[in-house]
Amino acid sequence: xxxxxxxxNHGHDAMDHGWRRWLYATNHKxxxxxxxxxxxxxxxxxxxxxxxxxxxLFQPGLQYWQPxxxxxxxxxxxxxxxxxxxxxxxxxxxxxMLPLMLGAPDMAFARMNNWxxxxxxxxxxxxxxxxxxxxxxxxxxxxLYPPLSIQSGxxxxxxxxxxxxxxLSSIMGSINIITTVLNMRAPGMPLLKMPLFAWTSxxxxxxxxxxxxxxxxxxxxxxxxxxxxxxxxxxxxxxxPVLFQHIFWFFGHPEVYIMALPAFGIVSQIIPVFxxxxxxxxxxxxxxxxxxxxxxxxxxxxxxFAVGMPATAQLFFMFLTMLIAVxxxxxxxxxxxxxxxxxxxxxxxxxxxxxFVCLFTVGGFSxxxxxxxxxxxxxxxTYYVVAHFHYVLVAGALFSLFAAAYYWLPKWTGFxxxxxxxxxxxxxxxxWFNVTFFPMHFLGLAGMPRRIPDYALxxxxxxxxxxxxxxxxGLGQVFFLFNVIHTIRGGVGPAPSRPWEGGNTLExxxxxxxxxxxxxxxxxxxxxxxxxxxxxxxxx
Amino acid sequence: MLWRLSGVMALLLIANAKASGEFWTFQPPVTGxxxxxxxxxxxxxxxxxxxxxxxxxxxxxxxxxxxxSLGHVAKPFHENTxxxxxxxxxxxxxxxxxxxxxxxxxxxxxxxxxxxxxxxxTGHQWYWAYxxxxxxxxxxxxxxxxxxxxxxxxxxxxxxNPQYLLEVDQPLVVPVGKKIRILTTSNDVIHxxxxxxxxxxxxxxxxxxxxTWFKADKIGTYRGQCVELCGKDHxxxxxxxxxxxxxxxxxxxxxxxxxxxxxxxxxxxxxxxxELLQRGKQAYEANCAACHKADGAGSGAFPxxxxxxxxxxxxxxxxxxxxxxxxxxxxxxxxxxxxxxAAISYERTAWGNQADLVMPAEIRAARAxxx
Numbered sequence: 009x010x011x012x013x014x015x016x017n018h019g020h021d022a023m024d025h026g027w028r029r030w031l032y033a034t035n036h037k038x039x040x041x042x043x044x045x046x047x048x049x050x051x052x053x054x055x056x057x058x059x060x061x062x063x064x065l066f067q068p069g070l071q072y073w074q075p076x077x078x079x080x081x082x083x084x085x086x087x088x089x090x091x092x093x094x095x096x097x098x099x100x101x102x103x104x105m106l107p108l109m110l111g112a113p114d115m116a117f118a119r120m121n122n123w124x125x126x127x128x129x130x131x132x133x134x135x136x137x138x139x140x141x142x143x144x145x146x147x148x149x150x151x152l153y154p155p156l157s158i159q160s161g162x163x164x165x166x167x168x169x170x171x172x173x174x175x176l177s178s179i180m181g182s183i184n185i186i187t188t189v190l191n192m193r194a195p196g197m198p199l200l201k202m203p204l205f206a207w208t209s210x211x212x213x214x215x216x217x218x219x220x221x222x223x224x225x226x227x228x229x230x231x232x233x234x235x236x237x238x239x240x241x242x243x244x245x246x247x248x249p250v251l252f253q254h255i256f257w258f259f260g261h262p263e264v265y266i267m268a269l270p271a272f273g274i275v276s277q278i279i280p281v282f283x284x285x286x287x288x289x290x291x292x293x294x295x296x297x298x299x300x301x302x303x304x305x306x307x308x309x310x311x312x313f314a315v316g317m318p319a320t321a322q323l324f325f326m327f328l329t330m331l332i333a334v335x336x337x338x339x340x341x342x343x344x345x346x347x348x349x350x351x352x353x354x355x356x357x358x359x360x361x362x363x364f365v366c367l368f369t370v371g372g373f374s375x376x377x378x379x380x381x382x383x384x385x386x387x388x389x390t391y392y393v394v395a396h397f398h399y400v401l402v403a404g405a406l407f408s409l410f411a412a413a414y415y416w417l418p419k420w421t422g423f424x425x426x427x428x429x430x431x432x433x434x435x436x437x438x439x440w441f442n443v444t445f446f447p448m449h450f451l452g453l454a455g456m457p458r459r460i461p462d463y464a465l466x467x468x469x470x471x472x473x474x475x476x477x478x479x480x481x482g483l484g485q486v487f488f489l490f491n492v493i494h495t496i497r498g499g500v501g502p503a504p505s506r507p508w509e510g511g512n513t514l515e516x517x518x519x520x521x522x523x524x525x526x527x528x529x530x531x532x533x534x535x536x537x538x539x540x541x542x543x544x545x546x547x548x
Numbered sequence: 549m550l551w552r553l554s555g556v557m558a559l560l561l562i563a564n565a566k567a568s569g570e571f572w573t574f575q576p577p578v579t580g581x582x583x584x585x586x587x588x589x590x591x592x593x594x595x596x597x598x599x600x601x602x603x604x605x606x607x608x609x610x611x612x613x614x615x616x617s618l619g620h621v622a623k624p625f626h627e628n629t630x631x632x633x634x635x636x637x638x639x640x641x642x643x644x645x646x647x648x649x650x651x652x653x654x655x656x657x658x659x660x661x662x663x664x665x666x667x668x669x670t671g672h673q674w675y676w677a678y679x680x681x682x683x684x685x686x687x688x689x690x691x692x693x694x695x696x697x698x699x700x701x702x703x704x705x706x707x708x709n710p711q712y713l714l715e716v717d718q719p720l721v722v723p724v725g726k727k728i729r730i731l732t733t734s735n736d737v738i739h740x741x742x743x744x745x746x747x748x749x750x751x752x753x754x755x756x757x758x759x760t761w762f763k764a765d766k767i768g769t770y771r772g773q774c775v776e777l778c779g780k781d782h783x784x785x786x787x788x789x790x791x792x793x794x795x796x797x798x799x800x801x802x803x804x805x806x807x808x809x810x811x812x813x814x815x816x817x818x819x820x821x822x823e824l825l826q827r828g829k830q831a832y833e834a835n836c837a838a839c840h841k842a843d844g845a846g847s848g849a850f851p852x853x854x855x856x857x858x859x860x861x862x863x864x865x866x867x868x869x870x871x872x873x874x875x876x877x878x879x880x881x882x883x884x885x886x887x888x889x890a891a892i893s894y895e896r897t898a899w900g901n902q903a904d905l906v907m908p909a910e911i912r913a914a915r916a917x918x919x
Contacts, residue, residue, distance in 0.1 A: 068708060068712060068713075069697070069698060069699070069700040069704075069705055069708070070698055070699050070700065070701060071700060071701065072701070074847060074848050075780045075781060075782075075783065075784075076779075076780045076848045076849060076876075077848070079777070079779070079780070079782070142849075143849045143875065143876065144848070144849065147779070147780075148777065149777045153737075153738060153776075153777070154737075155736065155737045155738070155754060156737040156738070156777065156778060156779055159736075159737065159779070159875065159876055159878075160875075160876060161849065161875055161876070242755075243753075243754045243755020243756065244755065247755075248755075248756070249738055249753055249754060249755070249756075250753060250756070283614075283622065284616070284622045285622040285623070285624055285626070286624055286626035287626060288625075288626050288627065289626070289627055289632055290626070290627070291627070292632050314740055314742075314749045314750060314751050314775075314776075315751045315753065315758070316732075316750055316751060316753075316758030316759070316760075318658070319654055319655055319658040322654050322658075323651055323654060326647070326650065326651075326654070327647055330643045330646065330647060331640075331643070333639060333643060334636060334639050334640050334643070337635065337636075337639045338632070338635060338636055340603065341603075341635045342632075344603065344606050344607045344610065345628075345631075346626075347607065347610040347611065347614065348606065348610050348614065349610075349614055349620075349622065349623040349625070350610065350614050350620075350622045350623075351614065351615070351616040351620050351621055351622040352610070352611065352614055352615045352616060352620075353615065353616045353617070354615075362607075362611065365607070366604070366607075369600075369603060369604075373596045373599075373600065376592070376596065376646075377589065377592050377593075377596070380588065380592065380646065380650045381650065381654050382581075382584070382585050382588060382650055382653035382654055382657060382747075383585055383588055383589050383592070383650075385585065385657070385747060385748070385749045386574065386582075386585055386589075386744060386747065386749070388740075388749055388775065389740065389749075389775040389776060389777075390775065450571075450572035450573065453572065453573045453574055454571050454572055454573065454574070454575065454744075455575060455744040455772070455773075457773050457774070457775045457782075457783070459777045459782060459783075460773070460782060460783030461783050462698060462713060462783045462784070463713065463783070464711070464712055464713045464714045464773075465708060465710065465712050466571040467571070469571075470571075470572070544624065544626040
């Protein structure tokens with residue numbers, strides 16, 4: 009604490025206090041904190057909805073919710089988790105960590121940064137208020153396929169406006185990340201030597217700038233179809249409902265990687281630190297990241313194998329989708345090669361990173377199976393898909409976020425978290441995550457459609473298991489919240505500036521907690537080069 | 549741990565190959581396509597199992613042996629061009645081995661030529677309608693599970709049938725060993741027609757016609773469900789196909805054609821009040837009660853009809869809403885004039901409503917004006 013206080017006292021600009029500090033925030037650390045807390049709150053809101061869904065599906069028959077409300081729950085759960093929890097959490101991490109890791113004093117556009125955060129709470133409010141309007145919230149699934157989404161009430165309009173705001177926020181966040189990474193790196197840190205988290209954030213930001221306007225366009229067309237007499241997606245007026253799917257998935261597939269690439273970056277930071285060995289194949293990691301990003305634009309059709317596209321289109325999308333397995337495989341092999349012949353310890357961030365590699369690989373396998381178009385005929389829109397994307401998004405994106413939280417909590421708060429509790433959180437999450445989602449593979453193989461509030465009797469046992477798993481998994485995340493609060497309030501004691509023996513990136517050069525202002529003068533060349541040498545990025 | 553994991557995967561594979569226990573793996577395939585899909589899946593699982601053992605083997609070996617607590621010292625190598633090229637090329641070759649057989653199944657799936665006959669499947673909110681285009685008749689196929697089994701909000705509800713949610717009042721009937729072409733389309737939103745045992749899944753898109761096909765090798769009853777989110781009752785629109793012998797099919801066909809002829813309501817018939825209301829109760833319960841409830845109390849977004857302004861107000865407005873739909877309520881224009889007149893008349897007189905009856909001729913007039 010003393011460091012921070014001293015720093016404040018000789019700070020040149022006065023820092024606002026109370027609510028003004030947060031509402032007028034322009035400091036990248038404050039804004040990062042806002043993003044992270046917002047994401048955490050949304051994670052619990054979306055998670056609560058998931059538990060409502062699993063409660064209904066615990067046994068056959070309709071127990072708690074009318075079917076239309078069940079559809080609203082699944083829709084909001086999807087939208088909130090994607091746009092409210094995972095994406096803001098990654099933006100928050102980028103805000104907090106990029107300037108620290110790159111040796112920059114702040115993000116490039118500090119005031120735009122404030123605005124891009126403060127668009128999020130109204131967007132979330134619109135989504136939640138929509139539960140209360142006549143007709144309820146949007147119930148057409150997070151994909152909002154018309155004509156179903158044209159039918160529903162004003163809840164859909166609120167969802168559309170909310171998506172507009174979220175998109176604006178993402179674009180501004182991306183502009184900030186791109187400018188910061190490209191222009192504000194410390195002297196002596198060329199692009200091909202910056203931390204991989206900066207690389208994946210940069211590529212992700214480009215993806216977002218490319219596709220967020222596409223989504224905005226799609227939902228705007230939906231809005232004009234609903235209220236202004238256009239017929240983009242209405243067959244009666246010459247429109248085509250499938251057109252929406254093409255536009256949506258041209259956004260939606262890259263979106264999947266927007267949620268996966270930063271996770272790759274985080275894991276690539278953490279594994280070498282706890283393996284005490286440089287990351288294997290840095291350059292091929294960068295190439296793999298870029299290849300995945302480029303391929304992600306060409307495979308949207310694999311979400312639509314059942315719409316009746318011609319055989320040539322199916323073949324095209326199938327081959328390209330399978331191809332994504334190659335760069336993704338390179339990444340997994342590189343992580344394993346980093347662990348090979350290393351000297352590993354298993355603190356909580358490392359556990360979550362290894363958990364990520366294991367489960368993301370399983371999600372990759374089921375993705376490969378889904379990429380085979382004829383097999384997809386059996387799996388499309390069944391629980392197999394639900395299992396697949398939760399392995400990628402929960403065990404992938406979310407586990408990497410937990411890893412990042414434990415990894416950087418000492419830097420953020422100045423205190424060490426309780427190691428035993430962190431490990432408990434990992435093993436508990438690992439166990440119940442698998443209990444929840446592994447049975448869904450079997451449900452999907454046997455043919456249970458997704459997004460149904462009630463199911464045939466042969467699906468009973470696996471659904472009951474999944475529901476029990478979900479509730480336990482959810483409780484484990486409340487435990488995480490306590491862990492975080494405990495750490496903020498002092499944890500198990502003050503953290504040194506370099507709590508991890510192998511941490512060689514620039515953020516470990518500043519004190520813990522990171523003072524309000526850091527790198528007001530860029531790190532000197534010797535410091536930067538020492539770090540790069542330790543990461544195997546510069547020869548002696 | 550590794551052994552246990554690979555044990556689970558091996559079990560999966562065996563179960564897959566034998567196609568036993570249809571509650572946790574593919575339903576037993578009864579068409580050539582479904583069989584090819586299943587063997588494709590088994591082949592993929594085998595490859596994946598091999599890769600899994602290899603990848604996780606290396607990883608867990610490193611995790612168990614190369615740890616600091618065992619005094620293992622890190623060797624700071626961090627690149628090897630040959631290895632990196634190899635593990636890019638080898639997976640690419642493995643992928644080719646997967647793509648080749650998959651492509652041939654795609655081409656077979658897409659070949660809908662030379663069908664023995666064609667059935668049109670139309671998705672409605674929330675049931676399927678089938679038209680035997682070559683035989684000149686059609687029917688609706690609706691969920692047969694009683695509502696009382698579904699709604700256990702307050703208690704356990706009634707005991708559930710073994711085919712709970714997978715049973716319909718009138719299944720699709722097709723002869724065994726014949727190539728059946730299915731045309732799919734929709735009356736309102738996107739639905740999807742799929743029967744896992746046939747290896748068939750095809751979206752039904754309003755305003756467009758798509759096709760798929762199957763040739764069932766085994767007599768039996770096969771069940772599927774709508775697989776595209778289509779609104780409130782998405783979970784309640786099953787697909788049941790009876791595959792029967794050619795002789796049984798011919799007998800059924802003759803019966804259906806005769807019944808279709810007899811069932812056509814005479815448009816010039818003058819209906820008495822009791823006849824119309826009796827017919828109306830039937831039509832209401834088949835089409836309207838799922839949302840507005842049997843006692844007209846309404847639910848969720850669907851307003852109560854008992855005492856409502858519409859059901860007690862002007863005929864024209866009531867007819868307009870039923871014909872065109874409103875908000876979440878779909879258009880009911882696909883019902884016959886008699887069915888519509890009867891259902892509307894029932895709504896206007898039941899549950900204490902006091903309005904006048906509607907005759908089929910009035911529906912016909914309203915339709916003519918609307919067009």
